[in-house]
Amino acid sequence: MKLSDIGERDAVQRILAEIAETVSSTNIGPGDDAAAIDLGAIYLVASTDMLAQKTHFLPQTSHHQMGWTVAAANLSDIAAMGAKPIGMLVSMGLPRNLEFESLDEIVQGILDCCQEAGTELLGGDTKEASEIVLTGTALGTVAKRSILLRRGAQPGDLLAVTGTLGLAAAGYQSLTKGLNAKRAERVLLEPRARVKEGQMLSTSGAVTSCMDISDGLALSVHALSEASRVGFEVDFGAVPVEKEVLEVAKQAGMKAEDLVLYFGGDYQLLFTFKQEGLNILRSRMGNAFTVIGRAKAGADNVLIKQGRMTQLERRGYEHFC
C-alpha cells in the first residue's frame, strides 16, 4: 500500500497512533498542533513543520518568502497551544546549484519572521538535497495551567476564529489564474502566525480548546470535534470573509464557500470558550476574533447556510492526494 493510495491524513493518523502509545503521561504527544514537554511549572512547546519547494511553494514564491513561511508555519503551531516563542531552528536541504544569494534570502526571511514574532533563530543545519526542503522547529513555553489543546471543548461552548478566512485561498486563485488580487497573494505568500493572539487566548483562562487553521476551516473543525468529542454547528453567515475573497471567487468562477472552508493557508486560530468568557476575551482582544458557531453534544459537524443545515464536509488541503 503506497502513501498515495492511503492519503496523507490516514497515513499520518496511523503513524501518530503508533507514536502516541509510547509517549509518557506527563508529556503531550501527537494529536495537537505541537508537542509539549513537562518541565515542572511550565510546558516546553515544540513544533516541527517541513516545506518542500515543489509541493508547497508556488513558482511565484521568493526565497525570502520561503524562509518566512517555514518560520510562520511553526510559530503558528506553537501559537495554537498558547505558547510564547523562545527560539527557532531551521534545517535546510539545498540543491548544489542554488545561488548563495538565494540561501541568504531564505535565511533573511526566517530572521524577519522570527523578529516579527518576538523571537530569534538560534541555529540549524544545511545539507545537500535534490530540491529546497526547509524544516523549522519552533520552541516556546506556556504556564502548565494555561496550555491550549484541541481537546477540552464542551457542548454549549462558543466556536470562534481570529482574523478573517479565505484570503490565502483567494491569493492562490489569484496567483494561479492571474487575477492580480495583491493583498490576498501576500497573505498566501507571507502568512502571519497569530503568536500574540495565542498568548492572549491562553492567559485569558476562558478558552477551552484551540488549534490553527492552516489546513482549512472544515478540516480544523473536524479535528477539534474529534479531539474534544463534541460536534459543532458552524454558521457560514457569521464566518468573517473580506470583500476581496468574494471578488476573487466570482472572477475565478468558484463558490466563496470553497475558498473560505476548504482551502487553508490563513494561519488563523480556531478556538472554543465558555459563553461567560466572552467579555474577558472582548476586553483583551477587541474585534480580533469572531464567533462562528457553537459546540454541541454528539459527533456531527454541520454547516448552517441561509437557514439550511448540511454536513460540514471533511475536506481541505491534502498533501498526498
Add this chain to the structure above:
Amino acid sequence: MKLSDIGERDAVQRILAEIAETVSSTNIGPGDDAAAIDLGAIYLVASTDMLAQKTHFLPQTSHHQMGWTVAAANLSDIAAMGAKPIGMLVSMGLPRNLEFESLDEIVQGILDCCQEAGTELLGGDTKEASEIVLTGTALGTVAKRSILLRRGAQPGDLLAVTGTLGLAAAGYQSLTKGLNAKRAERVLLEPRARVKEGQMLSTSGAVTSCMDISDGLALSVHALSEASRVGFEVDFGAVPVEKEVLEVAKQAGMKAEDLVLYFGGDYQLLFTFKQEGLNILRSRMGNAFTVIGRAKAGADNVLIKQGRMTQLERRGYEHFC
C-alpha cells in the same frame, strides 16, 4: 556563486555568522553542536539535523536504519553539550510512491533509537517530497554551569575521545567495496549517540570543551581549535583504532589514517579537560575514553605520527563538494 562552488562549510560559515549577530547574549546560538536557550537554572538544548536519502544514505540502508540514524545524529549533537534528552520530533518528507510499511519502519527506527537513549518521540510532520528527507530535532536540558561548549579549552588541557575511531569509515568501505566487515557496517548504519557519556562529561566538572566527531576527527579538532582559540597536538599512535579498521584499510588499499582522521560517522565525543581531572573522569567512565593529545598556545593543529610532526589536514566529510 553557487553552493557547489563555495562548499558546504564555507556557505554554512557565512550564514552562521549572519545568524549569530542576531542572537541575544543569554542564549547560545550557532557555532556549537546544538543551540541552547536560557530557561533560568537550566539551558534547553536543541539540535536539528536533516538527512536526505540520496545524499546521506547508502543503498544498503534499511528504512529502520534511516529512522534510527536521524534520531542518533540529533541525540549526538545534544550529547555533545552534556544534555539529558527530554524529547524528539521528526519531520518526514516522503515520496508519494513510498510503501506505508517503509514509513512504519522509519518510525520504528526512530522509536528504537529514542528508547535506547532514554527519551521519546513526541511528534512530527509528514509531507510529500521528491525523496525521503528526515529532519530530527532533539531536545534536552542541562544545568547552566555544566553545559559543554566548543569554546573553553586552554593550553595544557588534555584532548580525548570516547570509544574508538574509524569503524564507520571502515563500514563505508566495506559496504561500497563488498568487504563484509559486518560490525563496521553496523556502526555506520546504526550509529549510537554517546548520550550517557555526554552527561558524565558535563557533570564531572572537569571538562573544558566538547563536540561530537560526526564529520571526522580532523575537522572536529580544527573546529574545537577555532572555537577555543588554541592549537592541538594529536598523537596518532594514541588514537584508539580497532583491528577491524586496520584490516579494512588494508583490503581497500587505503591508509588507516584516512579512515580514522578524515571520514567521520563514528558519533564519538571529542573533549578537553584539565590534567587534574583525569582521576575523576577515570573513576566515572573507566576506559570509555582515551587521551589522544594536548592543547597548546597558538592556532596550529599538528599530527604526531611515528615521531614526525605534520600539519593536521583540514579535511573530512563535506556535503556540497
